[in-house]
Amino acid sequence: MKHTILRAAVLALVIAVLPPATGAQSTGDPAAVPQLKAELDRAAKLGVPAEFLLSTARRGMMFGASTNKIRDAMRGAADRYVTAREALSPVQAEGEIGAGADLLQANVTKNALKSLRAAHMTRSLAVPLGVLQVLVSKGVPVKQALATVNEMLKRKDSDTRIASLGTDMQGLLAQGLAPSAAFDALSRGVLSLPQSPAVGSVLAPQRK
Amino acid sequence: MSGDSVAAAQLLMGVELLPPWAEHAPIDIGGVWALYGIAEGDRGQSRALYLRQHLMGDRHGLWVGGAIGQIDRATAFASNAFDAGAWITRGPARLTAVVSTTTSNDRGVFVHTSVRPKQFAEHFRVADATLSLEYETGRFELQGTTGGRMALHGLRGSSVFGFVSVAWRMAQTTRLVFSGGSQVADPLRGTPEWKFVSAGIRISRSPGVSAIPRGPAAPPLYAQRLIDGRVRFVIDAPYSSASVEVMGTFTDWKSVELDLEGTQWVVTLPAVPGPHRLRVRVNGGEWRVPSNLTVQRDEFGARYGIIVIP
Numbered sequence: 241m242k243h244t245i246l247r248a249a250v251l252a253l254v255i256a257v258l259p260p261a262t263g264a265q266s267t268g269d270p271a272a273v274p275q276l277k278a279e280l281d282r283a284a285k286l287g288v289p290a291e292f293l294l295s296t297a298r299r300g301m302m303f304g305a306s307t308n309k310i311r312d313a314m315r316g317a318a319d320r321y322v323t324a325r326e327a328l329s330p331v332q333a334e335g336e337i338g339a340g341a342d343l344l345q346a347n348v349t350k351n352a353l354k355s356l357r358a359a360h361m362t363r364s365l366a367v368p369l370g371v372l373q374v375l376v377s378k379g380v381p382v383k384q385a386l387a388t389v390n391e392m393l394k395r396k397d398s399d400t401r402i403a404s405l406g407t408d409m410q411g412l413l414a415q416g417l418a419p420s421a422a423f424d425a426l427s428r429g430v431l432s433l434p435q436s437p438a439v440g441s442v443l444a445p446q447r448k
Numbered sequence: 449m450s451g452d453s454v455a456a457a458q459l460l461m462g463v464e465l466l467p468p469w470a471e472h473a474p475i476d477i478g479g480v481w482a483l484y485g486i487a488e489g490d491r492g493q494s495r496a497l498y499l500r501q502h503l504m505g506d507r508h509g510l511w512v513g514g515a516i517g518q519i520d521r522a523t524a525f526a527s528n529a530f531d532a533g534a535w536i537t538r539g540p541a542r543l544t545a546v547v548s549t550t551t552s553n554d555r556g557v558f559v560h561t562s563v564r565p566k567q568f569a570e571h572f573r574v575a576d577a578t579l580s581l582e583y584e585t586g587r588f589e590l591q592g593t594t595g596g597r598m599a600l601h602g603l604r605g606s607s608v609f610g611f612v613s614v615a616w617r618m619a620q621t622t623r624l625v626f627s628g629g630s631q632v633a634d635p636l637r638g639t640p641e642w643k644f645v646s647a648g649i650r651i652s653r654s655p656g657v658s659a660i661p662r663g664p665a666a667p668p669l670y671a672q673r674l675i676d677g678r679v680r681f682v683i684d685a686p687y688s689s690a691s692v693e694v695m696g697t698f699t700d701w702k703s704v705e706l707d708l709e710g711t712q713w714v715v716t717l718p719a720v721p722g723p724h725r726l727r728v729r730v731n732g733g734e735w736r737v738p739s740n741l742t743v744q745r746d747e748f749g750a751r752y753g754i755i756v757i758p
Contacts, residue, residue: 291700296747298701303748313747335722338697342723345747370723370756374742377754399721399758406742406756 270297275311283318292321292338320344327353333364340369346376352386360393367399368392374406476500476513482637492521494638500531507739510534517636525554527635544580549573549600552635561633561641562597562607569602576632587688589615589623597632607632607641615650617688623650666728666736669694671719671757679719679757683738685730687711695735696726696752703729725752 270276271290276297283293296317300310324340327350331337340353356365368389375385392402478498500513512532519525531548551573558565558572565572578595594610611629618624628645667685674680683706685692692706698719706713725744727735737743741753 303750335720366722403758
């Protein structure tokens with residue numbers, strides 16, 4: 241029994257300090273890996289900024305993903321960038337295309353992005369698209385989320401007001417409301433408020 | 449040090465290892481070595497090894513585990529135990545429920561207890577159920593535990609127990625812990641049923657890291673756009689933390705350390721309006737998602753939080 245416990249303790253110690261068997265690389269410059277460099281070159285021909293793909297590659301490297309998986313992720317990211325750029329043309333602000341690409345990854349359609357752009361040609365959609373991403377990931381139906389955000393844009397609500405939709409949603413979900421109930425409550429509340437004047441850029445976060 | 453109704457004293461030392469690579473399914477590996485002496489002459493030592501497999505969500509989790517132990521007195525006695533537990537957190541509070549069963553051939557540990565050995569029995573088994581509430585406030589960690597034991601084999605009777613503890617965070621790596629109450633006999637460590645009052649010092653290698661996994665959520669993070677266009681990020685980590693870091697799309701996924709301003713951890717960085725992905729790390733531990741942000745998984749299966757900055 242004594243030897244059994246001793247052996248088990250040694251085994252446990254070895255397991256505890258053994259480094260995990262992970263992917264091909266964990267640090268380093270993605271551009272230095274030939275397969276990933278090839279993806280960067282491909283994306284450059286499509287007009288996708290290198291930094292956009294390098295961000296994906298760095299995430300993959302941090303997570304210890306294999307080179308093949310990182311390469312596939314970079315290819316997917318480049319394709320989504322191109323699709324988002326087409327859907328959101330003419331692009332109004334930095335961050336719009338990235339936000340659009342994230343939404344495409346969340347299975348929001350290109351047509352949904354196009355319709356939003358068509359309705360709001362001159363306003364930056366980076367924040368509304370980000371809020372859409374939050375709502376959809378919380379289980380709000382795309383159509384419903386899109387309708388509410390669209391309505392807020394039509395009322396010329398500020399980015400701050402639109403961003404608070406995502407924050408308030410998180411708060412209601414944390415209290416145990418189902419996504420549909422939480423969003424219904426929020427939508428009614430938000431859309432019943434009078435339109436706000438443009439808010440200055442100094443904001444106070446609402447802490448719960 | 450503790451005493452029981454037969455004037456025993458013992459010294460307990462424990463160590464716990466938390467392998468860092470499994471974010472949602474970490475493993476607890478622990479060992480305890482105890483020396484004890486009883487005024488009536490019985491002396492001995494015990495060794496126990498614990499293993500628990502956890503499965504953790506943002507604010508809840510569960511585990512299954514087991515332990516083996518050996519007690520050396522005049523004769524050697526062996527024990528083993530299996531347990532399963534679940535926990536849920538709400539803000540600074542955590543509720544934990546545990547059920548376990550312990551098997552032992554140590555008759556002596558059950559003598560002088562409420563769950564007594566049957567005549568001629570050589571093997572014993574008990575079932576325990578425990579409910580524990582923990583609460584953190586400022587520099588203090590409070591805990592109250594209650595439970596019951598039922599005899600399953602070789603024993604008769606049942607008992608209830610309960611104890612409270614207060615830990616005072618003296619420094620980043622040191623806690624002073626005061627406890628008191630009653631506890632059932634532990635065949636794994638050879639400790640008798642006892643009423644106790646104890647004081648101890650808990651020292652951790654990583655400051656501010658709980659010895660028990662508390663789930664993947666990091667402290668909440670807030671963002672505020674300043675007049676100059678940059679964004680002030682504030683993380684609600686304890687001010688006694690040794691370090692707080694953030695990384696995300698606005699840092700090119702490079703780790704950036706926050707500074708302690710008063711009681712807040714703060715950093716000001718440029719960030720374009722729109723959605724940003726990020727993770728937070730406290731005291732050099734695992735990268736986690738702040739508790740107030742929406743969680744998403746990326747194409748690599750990694751979790752990150754989304755914040756939309758106007």
